[in-house]
Amino acid sequence: MSSPQEKQAYHHGDLKRSLIDAGLDLVREVGIEAISLRQLAERVGVSTPALYHHFRNKEALLGQLGEAAIDAFDDAIATAMLHPQDEDALSAFVLAYVRFARDEPALYELLFGRRIWTSPSATDFQRKARHSFRLQSERLLHLQQLGILPDHANPLRLAQVAWATLHGLCCMYNDGLAFTAETIEDIARHAIQLLRQAVLGTITTRPL
Secondary structure, three states: OOOHHHHHHHHHOOHHHHHHHHHHHHHHHHOOOOOOHHHHHHHHOOOHHHHOOOOOOHHHHHHHHHHHHHHHHHHHHHHHHHOOOOOOHHHHHHHHHHHHHHHOHHHHHHHHOHHHHOOOOOHHHHHHHHHHHHHHHHHHHHHHHOOOOOOOOOHHHHHHHHHHHHHHHHHHHHOOOOOOOOHHHHHHHHHHHHHHHHHHOOOOOOOO
Protein backbone atom coordinates (compact mmCIF):
# COMPACT_ATOMS: atom_id res chain seq x y z
CA MET A 1 0.00 0.00 0.00
CA SER A 2 1.29 3.46 -0.86
CA SER A 3 2.13 5.83 1.93
CA PRO A 4 0.22 9.14 2.29
CA GLN A 5 3.31 10.94 1.01
CA GLU A 6 3.42 8.79 -2.12
CA LYS A 7 -0.28 9.33 -2.79
CA GLN A 8 0.11 13.08 -2.42
CA ALA A 9 3.16 13.18 -4.69
CA TYR A 10 1.51 11.12 -7.43
CA HIS A 11 -1.73 13.07 -7.08
CA HIS A 12 0.04 16.34 -7.84
CA GLY A 13 2.03 14.76 -10.64
CA ASP A 14 5.24 16.21 -9.22
CA LEU A 15 7.03 13.09 -8.05
CA LYS A 16 9.56 12.98 -10.89
CA ARG A 17 10.43 16.67 -10.50
CA SER A 18 10.62 16.28 -6.71
CA LEU A 19 12.96 13.32 -7.11
CA ILE A 20 15.25 15.24 -9.45
CA ASP A 21 15.36 18.32 -7.22
CA ALA A 22 15.95 16.24 -4.09
CA GLY A 23 18.56 14.18 -5.94
CA LEU A 24 20.51 17.28 -6.89
CA ASP A 25 20.42 18.42 -3.28
CA LEU A 26 21.70 15.02 -2.15
CA VAL A 27 24.52 15.15 -4.67
CA ARG A 28 25.49 18.52 -3.24
CA GLU A 29 25.39 17.12 0.31
CA VAL A 30 26.93 13.66 0.03
CA GLY A 31 28.50 13.49 -3.43
CA ILE A 32 28.01 11.24 -6.44
CA GLU A 33 29.43 8.07 -4.96
CA ALA A 34 27.49 8.19 -1.69
CA ILE A 35 24.05 8.97 -3.04
CA SER A 36 21.61 6.06 -3.08
CA LEU A 37 18.05 5.36 -4.16
CA ARG A 38 17.16 4.59 -0.56
CA GLN A 39 18.40 8.02 0.60
CA LEU A 40 16.44 9.69 -2.16
CA ALA A 41 13.26 7.80 -1.30
CA GLU A 42 13.59 8.82 2.34
CA ARG A 43 14.23 12.44 1.40
CA VAL A 44 11.11 12.70 -0.76
CA GLY A 45 8.98 10.52 1.51
CA VAL A 46 8.20 7.59 -0.78
CA SER A 47 9.03 3.91 -0.70
CA THR A 48 12.17 2.80 -2.51
CA PRO A 49 10.20 0.60 -4.98
CA ALA A 50 8.33 3.73 -6.12
CA LEU A 51 11.62 5.11 -7.44
CA TYR A 52 12.04 2.18 -9.83
CA HIS A 53 9.19 3.56 -11.91
CA HIS A 54 11.56 6.39 -12.80
CA PHE A 55 15.11 5.07 -12.29
CA ARG A 56 15.95 1.41 -12.81
CA ASN A 57 19.19 1.75 -10.83
CA LYS A 58 21.65 4.28 -9.45
CA GLU A 59 23.34 4.77 -12.82
CA ALA A 60 20.01 5.74 -14.39
CA LEU A 61 19.40 8.16 -11.52
CA LEU A 62 22.80 9.79 -11.99
CA GLY A 63 22.21 10.09 -15.71
CA GLN A 64 18.96 11.98 -15.20
CA LEU A 65 20.48 14.13 -12.47
CA GLY A 66 23.28 14.90 -14.90
CA GLU A 67 20.74 16.06 -17.48
CA ALA A 68 19.23 18.41 -14.89
CA ALA A 69 22.71 19.70 -14.05
CA ILE A 70 23.29 20.44 -17.74
CA ASP A 71 20.13 22.56 -17.75
CA ALA A 72 21.38 24.50 -14.72
CA PHE A 73 24.79 25.00 -16.34
CA ASP A 74 23.31 26.14 -19.67
CA ASP A 75 20.95 28.53 -17.89
CA ALA A 76 23.84 30.08 -15.97
CA ILE A 77 25.85 30.61 -19.17
CA ALA A 78 22.89 31.93 -21.16
CA THR A 79 21.86 34.34 -18.40
CA ALA A 80 25.39 35.71 -18.05
CA MET A 81 25.73 36.28 -21.80
CA LEU A 82 22.27 37.84 -22.06
CA HIS A 83 22.99 40.22 -19.18
CA PRO A 84 26.78 40.66 -19.24
CA GLN A 85 26.73 43.71 -16.91
CA ASP A 86 30.19 45.28 -17.20
CA GLU A 87 31.69 42.28 -19.01
CA ASP A 88 31.97 41.70 -22.74
CA ALA A 89 30.38 38.56 -24.17
CA LEU A 90 33.45 36.34 -24.05
CA SER A 91 34.35 37.42 -20.52
CA ALA A 92 30.77 36.83 -19.41
CA PHE A 93 30.90 33.30 -20.81
CA VAL A 94 34.23 32.45 -19.19
CA LEU A 95 33.38 33.91 -15.80
CA ALA A 96 29.95 32.27 -15.73
CA TYR A 97 31.63 28.91 -16.42
CA VAL A 98 34.17 29.37 -13.64
CA ARG A 99 31.61 30.62 -11.15
CA PHE A 100 29.30 27.68 -11.80
CA ALA A 101 32.13 25.21 -11.21
CA ARG A 102 33.23 27.06 -8.08
CA ASP A 103 29.76 27.53 -6.59
CA GLU A 104 28.35 24.12 -7.62
CA PRO A 105 31.34 21.75 -7.35
CA ALA A 106 29.20 18.63 -6.90
CA LEU A 107 27.06 19.41 -9.94
CA TYR A 108 30.18 20.26 -11.94
CA GLU A 109 31.63 16.86 -11.08
CA LEU A 110 28.34 15.28 -12.08
CA LEU A 111 28.57 17.07 -15.42
CA PHE A 112 32.20 16.38 -16.26
CA GLY A 113 33.27 13.46 -14.09
CA ARG A 114 34.02 10.00 -15.42
CA ARG A 115 31.19 8.31 -13.52
CA ILE A 116 28.40 9.00 -15.99
CA TRP A 117 30.50 9.98 -19.01
CA THR A 118 31.74 6.41 -19.18
CA SER A 119 28.49 4.74 -18.15
CA PRO A 120 26.88 2.68 -20.94
CA SER A 121 23.44 3.41 -19.45
CA ALA A 122 23.81 7.21 -19.60
CA THR A 123 23.50 7.68 -23.36
CA ASP A 124 20.76 10.31 -23.01
CA PHE A 125 22.96 12.34 -20.69
CA GLN A 126 25.96 12.01 -23.01
CA ARG A 127 23.89 13.11 -26.00
CA LYS A 128 22.56 16.12 -24.13
CA ALA A 129 26.03 17.05 -22.84
CA ARG A 130 27.44 17.04 -26.38
CA HIS A 131 24.54 19.21 -27.49
CA SER A 132 25.37 21.61 -24.65
CA PHE A 133 28.94 21.91 -25.91
CA ARG A 134 27.65 22.58 -29.43
CA LEU A 135 25.61 25.44 -27.97
CA GLN A 136 28.79 26.99 -26.56
CA SER A 137 30.47 26.68 -29.97
CA GLU A 138 27.45 28.25 -31.65
CA ARG A 139 27.62 31.19 -29.25
CA LEU A 140 31.19 31.83 -30.39
CA LEU A 141 30.11 31.45 -34.02
CA HIS A 142 27.45 34.09 -33.37
CA LEU A 143 30.13 36.45 -32.07
CA GLN A 144 32.04 35.85 -35.28
CA GLN A 145 28.96 36.62 -37.39
CA LEU A 146 28.60 39.89 -35.48
CA GLY A 147 32.18 40.78 -36.37
CA ILE A 148 33.40 40.47 -32.78
CA LEU A 149 35.57 37.50 -33.69
CA PRO A 150 37.72 37.73 -36.84
CA ASP A 151 36.81 35.65 -39.88
CA HIS A 152 39.94 33.50 -39.63
CA ALA A 153 39.03 32.30 -36.12
CA ASN A 154 37.77 28.73 -35.80
CA PRO A 155 34.88 28.88 -33.31
CA LEU A 156 34.91 25.12 -32.68
CA ARG A 157 38.63 24.99 -31.91
CA LEU A 158 38.38 28.15 -29.84
CA ALA A 159 35.57 26.59 -27.81
CA GLN A 160 37.58 23.39 -27.34
CA VAL A 161 40.69 25.26 -26.19
CA ALA A 162 38.62 27.44 -23.85
CA TRP A 163 36.86 24.38 -22.43
CA ALA A 164 40.12 22.50 -21.84
CA THR A 165 41.67 25.55 -20.15
CA LEU A 166 38.68 26.30 -17.94
CA HIS A 167 38.08 22.67 -17.05
CA GLY A 168 41.67 22.30 -15.90
CA LEU A 169 41.44 25.46 -13.84
CA CYS A 170 38.14 24.45 -12.24
CA CYS A 171 39.28 20.91 -11.47
CA MET A 172 42.48 22.15 -9.86
CA TYR A 173 40.43 24.45 -7.63
CA ASN A 174 37.66 21.97 -6.79
CA ASP A 175 40.16 19.20 -6.07
CA GLY A 176 41.99 21.47 -3.63
CA LEU A 177 45.22 21.43 -5.63
CA ALA A 178 45.64 25.17 -6.00
CA PHE A 179 44.11 28.63 -6.07
CA THR A 180 41.47 30.39 -4.02
CA ALA A 181 37.88 31.27 -4.90
CA GLU A 182 39.03 34.77 -5.80
CA THR A 183 42.15 33.91 -7.78
CA ILE A 184 40.41 31.52 -10.16
CA GLU A 185 38.44 34.47 -11.53
CA ASP A 186 41.63 36.46 -11.99
CA ILE A 187 43.27 33.49 -13.72
CA ALA A 188 40.19 33.15 -15.92
CA ARG A 189 40.53 36.79 -16.95
CA HIS A 190 44.16 36.15 -17.90
CA ALA A 191 43.01 33.16 -19.93
CA ILE A 192 40.63 35.47 -21.81
CA GLN A 193 43.52 37.79 -22.63
CA LEU A 194 45.60 34.88 -23.90
CA LEU A 195 42.71 33.77 -26.11
CA ARG A 196 42.53 37.30 -27.47
CA GLN A 197 46.25 37.24 -28.14
CA ALA A 198 45.94 33.95 -30.00
CA VAL A 199 42.94 35.07 -32.07
CA LEU A 200 43.87 38.69 -32.76
CA GLY A 201 47.62 38.34 -32.72
CA THR A 202 48.12 40.83 -29.91
CA ILE A 203 46.97 41.31 -26.33
CA THR A 204 44.24 43.91 -26.28
CA THR A 205 41.74 45.19 -23.77
CA ARG A 206 39.01 45.91 -26.32
CA PRO A 207 35.96 43.64 -26.03
CA LEU A 208 36.15 40.34 -27.91
